[in-house]
Amino acid sequence: MTVNDDSFTNWKNREEIAESMIPLIGKLHRERDVTVLLHSRSLVNKSVVSILKTHRFARQIAGEELSVTETLPFLQALTALDLGPSQIDIGMLAATYKADDRGLSVEAFTAEAVAGATGANKIERGEGRDVVLYGFGRIGRLVARLLIEKAGSGNGLRLRAIVVRGGGDQDIVKRASLLRRDSIHGQFQGTITVDEANSTIFANGNAIKVIYANDPSEVDYTAYGIKNAILIDNTGKWRDREGLSKHLRPGVDKVVLTAPGKGDVPNIVHGVNHDTVKPDEQILSCASCTTNAIVPPLKAMDDEYGVLRGHVETVHSFTNDQNLLDNYHKSERRGRSAPLNMVITETGAASAVAKALPDLKAKISGSSIRVPVPDVSIAILNLQLARETTREEVLDYLRDVSLTSPLRRQIDFITAPDAVSSDFIGSRHASIVDAGALKVEGDNAILYLWYDNEFGYSCQVIRVVQHVSGVEYPTFPAPAV
Template identity: 90%
Template sequence: MTVKDDSFTDWKNREEIAESMIPMIGRLHRERDVTVLLHSRSLVNKSVVSILKTHRFARQIAGEELSVTDTLPFVQALTTLDLGPSQIDIGRLAEIYQADDRGLSVAEFTAEAVAGATGGNKIDRREPRDVVLYGFGRIGRLVARLLIEKAGSGNGLRLRAIVVRGGGDQDIIKRASLLRRDSIHGQFQGTITVDEAESAIIANGNTIKVIYANDPSEVDYTAYGINNAILIDNTGKWRDREGLSQHLRPGIDKVVLTAPGKGDVPNIVHGVNHDTIKPDEQILSCASCTTNAIVPPLKAMADEYGVLRGHVETVHSFTNDQNLLDNYHKADRRGRSAPLNMVITETGAASAVAKALPDLEAPITGSSIRVPVPDVSIAILSLRLGRETTREEVLDHLRDVSLTSPLKRQIDFTTAPDAVSSDFIGSRHSSIVDAGATKVDGDNAILYLWYDNEFGYSCQVVRVVQHVTGVEYPTYPAPAV
């Protein structure tokens, strides 16, 4: 048999194995609220090819390719356990098992590693928690996709309604179409129908009421059977406590803003300071996409090396706030054509660092340039460190953080030599370290951090909402601290 035939036979075998994993992963998710991960990447509702690609991607960050032949036994072992709601990373299980020298079988090792999620240690499955989206623009529709995707067994978060201003004839049909098709993020994974008589969009069986209102004061959510809900404001119209408090209407318990909050509104970067949210806090912000991109790696560097000062320069994709063609705009430069120009603007991300990392005394400055790409940005983080180090040490540290630390859902790592911005469309991490571009000279380090400023940020928003509603289930094996 030729090498070509051997490779093809191996591929077909791995396809068959991946195919056998899909129903097991699906049942774990639907019946037990268990999400199977591979190095922080969910395998739920993934195709055969997607599962194989996710395994191969492990080669970039872990140094060697992970095969489905290695991970299948762990999935099989999980199906035999009395599991409760949890997230289980089979990539980490396989990695730790390989280093374990006790001679345990895969089944024995797996049972031990996830013992906190089995039997009497299981946490209760949460009752569904209502979610309302106020505004249905770029972030609103991506958050909607994520909430629908994560509906799973019906427990956890349940998108009940979106609130928008009336847009005339066929408004709901056009909004449903924008949810169904996206020029950047592709087709919605599932089915969408419209019930115009009931003013509802039905997405993968989830009935989402479309409520028309010009102001928060016009809506009584209990009239739609919505109670104790989390409202996610995607408009950015109100950013202080007084303005956002208008959303605390009948049926709404908490308000989450998808923009930097002002005044005393807590700015939360999941993975960094989400555990500081007070149980009785009703209003909070998820900060900005750029803040979410720079704060996790900044924390990782500060914890290991100390940071004396820093500057972040963001090269940011253009947004709907800019004009397609030159026209009046209240802000400087943003009136110039976004698809035709690089546009210097300001970023509040640097000042927002103080809210997310109050113990970091280092001054951080920042500026931004908007460029003619529709999505994915890069933050260039230049740091003066507290001690000298080497490029190799920094990369080893950040690779390890991306694999094993509590920040592994926020920080990703790539060694791809030809990586460009479009490669990171759809990334669920808030920040991706580009190893090839990293520069270190003594106590100076420059990190190049890619981020999908739409989808990666939306994932962070959903993580915050999961946390405040109590449906952020524990991960096993537990991340290294």
Template identity: 95%
Template sequence: MTVNEDSFTNWKHREEIAESMIPIIGKLHRERDVTVLLHSRSLVNKSVVSILKAHRFARQIAGKELSVTETLPFLQALTTLDLGPSQIDIGMLAATYKADDRGLSVEAFTAEAVAGATGANKIERREGRDVVLYGFGRIGRLVARLLIEKSGSGNGLRLRAIVVRGGGDQDIIKRASLLRRDSIHGQFQGTITVDEANSTIVANGNEIKVIYADDPTKVDYTAYGIKNAILIDNTGKWRDREGLSKHLRPGIDKVVLTAPGKGDVPNIVHGVNHDTIKPDEQILSCASCTTNAIVPPLKAMEDEFGVLRGHVETVHSFTNDQNLLDNYHKSERRGRSAPLNMVITETGAASAVAKALPDLKAKITGSSIRVPVPDVSIAILNLQLARETDRQEVLEYLREVSLTSPLRRQIDFISAPDAVSSDFIGSRHASIVDAGALKVDGDNAILYLWYDNEFGYSCQVVRVVQYVSGVEYPTYPAPAV
């Protein structure tokens, strides 16, 4: 047998194993509300090739490819346990098992590692929580996709309605089409039908009422059977407590803003300060996409090295608030053509750091340049550290943070030497550390952080909503503190 034939045989064997994993992953998700992860990447509803690619990508993080032959035994072991709702990372199970020298079987090790999700310790499946989207633009439609994707178990969050301004003929048809097809993020994974007579979009069996309203104070959500709901405001029209309080109508319990909040509205970055949300807080903000990109790695660097001061420069994709061609705009420079120019503009991300990291005493400044790409941005975080270090120490530390720390869902790590912005479209992390671009000189470190300012941010929004709704389930093995 030739080398090529041997490689192909090996590939077909791994395909067969990945194929056998799909029904196990699906059954765990549907019947027990268990989400199977691989290094923080969900394997639910993934194809054979996607599962193999996720295992292959592990080499970018851990330096070595992970094989399905290594993870399948842990997946099979999960099926023998009395599991409750949880997220279980089989990549982490495989990695920690290798490092364990007690000689335990895979079954015994797995049972011990996920003990918090089994038997008397397991969380009971909770009743679903209604969610309403106010606005249906770029972030609104991506959040809708994520909510629909996560509704497969029948529990958790349920997207019940979207609220938009009254449109013209075939308004609901056009909005459904924008949900179905996206020029950047591709096709919706599933089926979408429209019931015009009842003003309803049905996506993967989820009935979503389309409510037309120009004024939030005019909507009674209980009239649509919606109760105790979390409303996600994607418009950014109201950003202070007074304005956002207009949403607190019959049927709405909490309001989450997908833009930086003003005044005393808490700015929440999931993974960093979401546990500071008070149970009775009804209004909160998920800050900005850039704030979500820089705050987790900033916290990680502060925890290990200390940060005396810093500056963030964001090279940001253009957005809908800019003009396609030169025209009047209330902001300076944003009136100039977005697809044809680099545009210097302001960013509030640096000032928002103080809300998310109040214990950080370092002064952080920031600025931004909008560039002619439709999605994915990069934040260049220039830090003066409290102690000297070297490039290798910082690299190893950030790689470990991305693998085992409580920030592993926020911080990703890539060492590919030819990585470019389009490679990160669809990333579910708040930011991705580019190992090749990192610069360290004594007490100065410059981090290059990629982030999908649309999809990665939307994932952070959904995580916050899951947390405040009480359906954010624990992850096993537990991350290192």
């Protein structure tokens, strides 16, 4: 047998193993609200090839490829346990088991590692929480996709309605079409049908009522059977407490804004300050995509090295508030054609850092350039540290942060020398450290942080909504503190 034959046979064997994992992952998700992860990447509803690629990606961050032959035994062990709602990272299980020298069986080690999700410790599944989307633009449609994807057993977040201004002929059909197909993020994973007579979109069995209203005061959500809902305002029309309070109508309990909040509205970056949200807080903001991209690595660097001062330069994809061709715009430069120009503009991300990281004493300045790409941006974070270090030390530290820390869902790490912006479309992390571009000299560190300013940010929004709704399930093994 040739080397090529050996390689192909090995691939076919791994395909067979990955194929056997799919029904186990699906059953855990549907019946027990257990999301199976691999180094913080969900394996739910993934294809055979996607599962194998996710295992191979571990090579870039952990130094060696993770094999499905290593993780399958842990997945099989999980199916034998009485698990409650949780997120379980089989990549971390495999890594911590390899480092454990007690000689435990895979079954015994797994039971111990996820004990917090079993028996008397497990969370009982509730009725789920209603969610309403106010607005249905770029972020609204991606949040809708994520909510539908995460519906699972139906006991988590449930997208019940979308509120939009009245449109023209076949309005609901056109909105459903935009949900079904996206020029950047591809096809919706599933089926979508429309009931025009009842103004309802059915997406993977989820009935989503389309409500037409020009103002929040026009809607009584209880009339649609919606109660105790979390409303996600993705219009950005109202950004202070007074404006957002208009959404607190019958049937709505909390309001989450997908833009930086003004005044005393808490700006929340999940992974950094989400645990500061008071249980009785009804209005909060998820800050901006750029704030979510820079705050987690900024916190990580400050925790380890101390940050004395910094500057962030964001090279940002163009957005819907810019013009396709030169035309009037209330902002000074955004009236110039977005797909034809680099456009210097302002960013509030640097000033927003103080809201998310009040303990950070360093002054952070910022500026932004919009460039002719439709999605994925990069933040260049230039920091003066409180102590000198080396490039190797910072790389090892950030790699570890991306794998084992409480920020591992926010910070990703890539070593590929040929990575470019489009490679990060669909990333679920708030930011991705580009190892090859990192620069360190003495007490100065320059981090290059990629981020999908649409999808990655939408994932952060969903995490905040899960947290405030009480359906943010614990992750096992627990990340290192």
